[in-house]
Amino acid sequence: MALVTISSHTRINADLYELTFTAPMDLQTTRYEPGQFLHIRVTDSFDFLLRRPLSLCKVDLLHNRLTVVYRVQGAGTKRLSTKQVGDALDVLGPLGRGYQIHKEDHASLLIGGGVGVPPLVELARQLHELGQMVHAVVGFQSSQQAILLSDLAQYGSVTVLTDDGSIGKKGIVTDVLRTEFCNGFDRYYACGPTPMLKAVQQVLRTADLPGYLSLEERMGCGIGICVGCVHPIMRDGHVANMKTCKEGPVFAAEEVVFS
Amino acid sequence: MKSYEAIHQVDLTVPFLSLSLKNPVMPASGCFAFGREISAFYDLNRLGAIVVKATTLDERQGNASPRLAETPAGMLNSIGLQNPGVECVIREDLPYLAIYEQLPVIVNVAGTAIEDYVEVVKRLSQVQSIAALELNISCPNVKCGGIQFGTDPEMAAEMVRAIKAVANIPVIVKLSPNVTNIVEMALACETAGADALSLINTLIGMQIDVERKRPLLANGVGGLSGPAVKPVAVRMVYEVSSAVHIPIIGIGGVMTGVDVVEFLMAGASAVQVGTANFVDPYACVRIIEELGVWCDEHGVQSVTELIGAAKPKIGV
Ligand SMILES: Cc1cc2nc3c(=O)[nH]c(=O)nc-3n(C[C@H](O)[C@H](O)[C@H](O)COP(=O)(O)OP(=O)(O)OC[C@H]3O[C@@H](n4cnc5c(N)ncnc54)[C@H](O)[C@@H]3O)c2cc1C
Ligand SMILES: Cc1cc2nc3c(=O)[nH]c(=O)nc-3n(C[C@H](O)[C@H](O)[C@H](O)COP(=O)(O)O)c2cc1C
Ligand code: FES
Numbered sequence: 001m002a003l004v005t006i007s008s009h010t011r012i013n014a015d016l017y018e019l020t021f022t023a024p025m026d027l028q029t030t031r032y033e034p035g036q037f038l039h040i041r042v043t044d045s046f047d048f049l050l051r052r053p054l055s056l057c058k059v060d061l062l063h064n065r066l067t068v069v070y071r072v073q074g075a076g077t078k079r080l081s082t083k084q085v086g087d088a089l090d091v092l093g094p095l096g097r098g099y100q101i102h103k104e105d106h107a108s109l110l111i112g113g114g115v116g117v118p119p120l121v122e123l124a125r126q127l128h129e130l131g132q133m134v135h136a137v138v139g140f141q142s143s144q145q146a147i148l149l150s151d152l153a154q155y156g157s158v159t160v161l162t163d164d165g166s167i168g169k170k171g172i173v174t175d176v177l178r179t180e181f182c183n184g185f186d187r188y189y190a191c192g193p194t195p196m197l198k199a200v201q202q203v204l205r206t207a208d209l210p211g212y213l214s215l216e217e218r219m220g221c222g223i224g225i226c227v228g229c230v231h232p233i234m235r236d237g238h239v240a241n242m243k244t245c246k247e248g249p250v251f252a253a254e255e256v257v258f259s
Numbered sequence: 260m261k262s263y264e265a266i267h268q269v270d271l272t273v274p275f276l277s278l279s280l281k282n283p284v285m286p287a288s289g290c291f292a293f294g295r296e297i298s299a300f301y302d303l304n305r306l307g308a309i310v311v312k313a314t315t316l317d318e319r320q321g322n323a324s325p326r327l328a329e330t331p332a333g334m335l336n337s338i339g340l341q342n343p344g345v346e347c348v349i350r351e352d353l354p355y356l357a358i359y360e361q362l363p364v365i366v367n368v369a370g371t372a373i374e375d376y377v378e379v380v381k382r383l384s385q386v387q388s389i390a391a392l393e394l395n396i397s398c399p400n401v402k403c404g405g406i407q408f409g410t411d412p413e414m415a416a417e418m419v420r421a422i423k424a425v426a427n428i429p430v431i432v433k434l435s436p437n438v439t440n441i442v443e444m445a446l447a448c449e450t451a452g453a454d455a456l457s458l459i460n461t462l463i464g465m466q467i468d469v470e471r472k473r474p475l476l477a478n479g480v481g482g483l484s485g486p487a488v489k490p491v492a493v494r495m496v497y498e499v500s501s502a503v504h505i506p507i508i509g510i511g512g513v514m515t516g517v518d519v520v521e522f523l524m525a526g527a528s529a530v531q532v533g534t535a536n537f538v539d540p541y542a543c544v545r546i547i548e549e550l551g552v553w554c555d556e557h558g559v560q561s562v563t564e565l566i567g568a569a570k571p572k573i574g575v
């Protein structure tokens with residue numbers, strides 16, 4: 001836990017913000033994983049008591065800075081959006097288990113929906129650095145919600161879909177995940193709303209492509225002490241409620257049980 | 260803030276049952292797991308004691324998600340006693356805590372029927388490293404999850420007698436605030452042999468997801484905790500401590516050292532800190548330090564001076 005200073009905070013689209021601050025630790029020497037999250041207090045008074053989980057989106061090793069990208073979802077993130085450059089921010093993390101990177105892979109498929117896209121940016125950077133071919137398939141409601149497209153394009157090709165066709169193709173991410181398309185990849189990495197993850201898991205199971213899903217559950221502590229954030233996970237033949245803040249938020253796709 | 264040396268002048272120890280706690284602050288059950296995670300933040304020996312997550316006879320998976328909702332200055336939870344079962348706790352979790360030699364361990368016990376509680380207590384009685392048991396007769400989150408024992412004085416008394424008959428260590432009974440008359444419940448437990456009382460557990464509440472037109476928690480109802488419940492807890496501690504002769508642990512919305520002072524003045528001998536740990540992993544040790552500073556600034560030499568200080572002085 002640390003008080004960090006906000007170095008930039010900008011609105012990047014309708015209700016979407018990019019927030020950068022000095023990392024609470026030395027990023028050169030600290031281990032972190034794409035897909036991990038930061039647990040952030042939006043105020044130091046008691047009106048919004050709980051922290052808000054936001055994914056690690058960009059890591060600037062040179063300036064030792066971290067960036068999160070978030071949507072104003074409710075009152076807490078609205079409060080966060082009023083923070084100014086120079087303000088202190090109470091940040092815990094990076095927390096949880098992120099995406100596991102497979103050095104032996106040649107081509108990786110990244111699938112993101114809405115504010116599930118942010119963690120894919122740092123992931124894409126790392127995969128690209130390893131020389132892997134990276135293709136991101138990302139879906140948004142409309143061009144008003146589209147984010148991080150040029151960031152992703154730095155590391156590979158990007159297919160954009162929107163519900164209304166206002167940018168990219170009209171449709172949803174699973175529309176492009178046909179088996180022939182998926183055959184070109186070694187693995188997939190997905191993050192997005194639960195219905196999308198469920199559909200992706202189903203389609204890519206059929207295509208026989210292994211992958212990871214980053215789950216989104218409501219969190220209390222973010223460090224494993226409240227047991228509030230669980231999701232059913234199948235391991236060693238048993239289904240158990242696992243803490244997504246500690247064992248996740250990223251799980252192997254085949255382990256995740258959806259109701 | 261004053262220096263740490265100044266705080267050292269204040270005696271934070273409190274006698275509690277047969278123990279001498281090095282300070283009156285302990286994490287509340289279900290808000291600290293079994294201590295492992297927080298041990299990455301500070302030395303658990305600094306705590307007055309630790310109360311671990313509710314332990315039941317068999318493993319429980321708890322309720323479905325969502326299990327948490329935020330409320331003004333508080334939160335609702337419907338965890339539903341997810342825990343690995345008493346055998347696993349004895350095998351894996353209690354030995355870990357035994358490493359902390361200066362940390363009294365209090366095990367919170369839950370169940371469905373009296374026989375479950377008795378069996379869990381029998382098994383825990385084999386473990387040397389436990390300082391006391393806390394009977395959770397007040398969990399609002401499980402169907403028949405003990406709450407009926409927590410709302411009926413006769414049943415509470417029957418439970419306490421059954422546990423006292425098999426327990427070889429002190430038994431603290433944790434009361435539910437979801438009753439009409441908390442003093443009646445407290446007296447029933449005291450008469451039945453409870454060694455101490457802790458209060459309060461969470462208040463039953465609900466939040467509606469107005470977009471989906473249904474309760475937000477998968478379980479429907481949940482337990483309210485955090486600063487929002489503190490006035491209810493302080494009132495109950497005040498009323499109960501005026502009626503019983505056994506020590507009381509005050510619980511509910513403790514976020515700062517001054518909140519501890521408030522509970523002590525209301526008649527508690529110690530406090531538990533729950534929700535605050537979720538907001539700030541260092542909450543307990545910060546609160547201990549703030550308590551020391553407050554005492555120092557107010558010329559209090561021993562925290563025991565504060566216990567019941569808000570009560571009318573008899574004979575004055
Ligand atoms: C691991 C993880 C990573 C995330 N990363 C991002 C990200 O990078 N960018 C982004 O915009 N959003 C992200 N989210 C979702 C984000 O945490 C929520 O949108 C945010 O907490 C909403 O807070 P609020 O106060 O605005 O909404 P409110 O509805 O007022 O919040 C009330 C409570 O519900 C919780 N909550 C509400 N919606 C969600 C949700 N969808 N997921 C989890 N908790 C929720 C809040 O944390 C809070 O405790 C992530 C969620 C998780 C679990
Ligand atoms: C997530 C959560 C889990 C809890 N689990 C338990 C439990 O297992 N046993 C128990 O006796 N009380 C449990 N409680 C109640 C707390 O121990 C405490 O009585 C209550 O939260 C009020 O204190 P607070 O306002 O400081 O959180 C739980 C509370 C929360 C928020
Ligand atoms: S958020 Fe508390 S255990 Fe995961």
